[in-house]
Amino acid sequence: MTPAMTSHKRHPGILTRIGSYYMRHAQTLIYTLGQLLRAPFAMLMTAAVIGIALALPTGLHVLLKNAELFSGEIDGATQISLFLKRGASEQQAQQLTHRLRQLPEIGKVRFISKQEALKEFKKNAGFSEAMKALTENPLPHVIVIHPALQHTGEQAVKKLLVRLQGMVHVDVAQLDEEWIKRLYSIMDFIKRGVWILAAMLALAVLLVVGNTIRLAIQNRREEIIVIKLIGGTDAFIRRPFLYTGFWYGLFGALIAFVLISLSLWLLNEPLERLASLYHRERQLTSLDTQSGLLLFGGGILLGLAGSWLAVGRHLRDIEPR
């Protein structure tokens, strides 16, 4: 007789046993869900706390993603704005524009006189009332320069910037990339902050689940003792509590998802209005698949981890005497 056959003979029901192992897991999963739904209000309270804790960092993450997309659109080409000195006349400005056109480093030049700028300003920014109050045009002439394609490298642009800065009538030469760089560093800063917030709130979720499970363990003290007396392993006792943690995590993530969707819906209308001021059509993008998976996976994982910690700490204390 081969070893395989002997072992088969010794465990005639090995396949049914494996089958019933998964059956029992599935049963425990459904059973714990039933237990939770028996007290829906208490369950929802806990799940809502978890949901809010999960929604905060996830929601901020979504907003950041949107901001990144938005700034990416503006990022396009490098552009230098030359703000001319207040004293420079329009004619001088025109001459300068003409001279700049001759430079090989420069691709496109556009002159915006201060009158044009004022008109544009009144039309777009919705400042018309405030502008009317001004007796004199406060805006300078501006020349907007796009460097020639072969001169858009960082070094070349820097060199050009220095040269432009040194020209007559030029007050400030400003590389418009600057503010985008600044925006990015601000966003990096906020991103780091969101991660820190997420870490702290993850800890909060861990503690909330842990505490809820701790109470559940205390409520079922008698049952645990009986199960230990008749040969239940720690894994067997742990299982329903772990699944309870799983459900809390899942429901928490679900609530967070609803909260985020609701917030985005509420933010969409004012954002559209804001975007229209920039002559842009914009819609907030919701949770992408990756962030959604992260939310649900993270929620479930935290639920499991929280209950694991609680069970590990409190199960040993409960021993039959």
Next chain:
Amino acid sequence: MIHFSNTSKRYASGQDALLNVSFEIEQGEMVFITGHSGAGKSTLLKLVALLERPSRGQVIVNGQNLARVKRRQIPYFRRDIGIIFQDHQLLFDRTVFDNVALPLVIAGHPHAEIARRVRAALDKVGLLKKEKHYPITLSGGEQQRVGIARAVVHKPALVLADEPTGNLDPELSWDIMQIFNDFSQVGVTALIASHDLDLISRMQRRQLILKNGQLLQDHRVST
């Protein structure tokens, strides 16, 4: 089946619950442990079920030296034992059926087998018709019989009972003892702690008489 050699148990409080107790019980024997309360009956059972560990001496159960059973292995060790308590230790949020099924569920038996064996155990204690009831609706005697059914449903080789008839009237107590008698007929070893001397003397079985933690007398009955 059970072997105590110079076994002592001193609790953390300094109280000596058992002192130098030695005895041997064969498989299929039905043995009563008697003595006043505080004589060490419960402690003796707890040592057998690994609810406590001896301070000195050895306990061997079913050929296994209990000192070598690690904490992790205790559940598997207990699955070969059926334990019956004076206060039944039933779970009141589950039906009689689910209470009795618990040892089989824990051991991971398939569903059909559980149902069959639970009904057989309930039939044995005469409660087949009450399988869907909740323990709270049963009388004290019936609850105790549910406890017995749960203790034997997985066919353990050894049954421990701590004052199983403690709260029952003499007639019900006699019925319970007959159930234990039946088990010992089929080779199950039974160790029963009781101070119901009247009942025990009628049973005509071996008695271990404890006093202040010491084995006062090993009273064997020739059959």
